[in-house]
Amino acid sequence: MSTQGNSNFLQGIPSPKDAFIIIVKTEWNSDIVDELERGCLNILHQAGATYEIITVPGAVEIPFTIAAYKRSGRPKADAFITLGAVIQGGTPHFDYVCKFVTEGVLQLNLTLTEPVVLGVLTLNNRVQAEERTGGIHGHKGEEAAITALKMIEVSRSL
Template identity: 65%
Template sequence: MATQGNTNLSKGIPQIKDAFVIIIKTEWNAHLVDKLEEGCINVLLQNNVKYRSISVPGAVEIPYAIKTYAESTQQSADAFITLGTVIRGGTPHFEYVCNMVTDGILSLNLCLKIPIIFGVLTVNSEEEVIERTGGIHGHKGEEAAITAIKMIALTRSLK
């Protein structure tokens, strides 16, 4: 579980030029995911990073959208940011969805040549999402954008 003040993530954000990020966000729980996206976009804009948002129905569809975009003739991305919420219910469906999306994103992270940032919140309640979109646990959308910028800089430095 995240704790307040457990990161120095926002310190030392590198300046990068000509970066383009694809945000893949879910339509499911849109009232919550939109807050993640808002924080993410604010950080990208503050750091002069161009972006495009693409919506998918749910978290399970995120890896497919990433793979399809990466194989397309669309503008090449420097990173993908995934945004969504999976909230525990009363059935095992939660575990299946969480496993599918995390395994899919991990697999793509290991085979694509650009970073994929995991910004899908897997939580027990809507309240926990609120705590992570500007509440006591920070803003995970902002953190995803900062992570993307840092990973783009790292990737460029290793080429």
């Protein structure tokens, strides 16, 4: 989902009619996640999409929450966006968390009828977070929202 090497990505942000998106965000590294959310919501507002935000403790809990939402009978979402930031520490915990969340999102994308956008940053340090929340690598929160809007259009066309 990187804009580097894809100059057309930010062109023509779609506005699918009556789009409803569930955003699942983490509490961990809230300063980074809040900035991802800000960028995401900016794009969703521009597109006229409606949304609901669900906050979970950490990234591992994201796939469960999306699956539970889907089973809950609550209003049908057109897409799900995941927002989080996992920063490398001194133990293998980072590797496990990153693997669990990415494999969980993959499994959801293969089993749900709605797209699930991976907006969880996996970072070596906080500098990389700054570079990906409005810095030299774009704004990954904005990109997650654009991807969700584009995938809603793709999903509706199939």
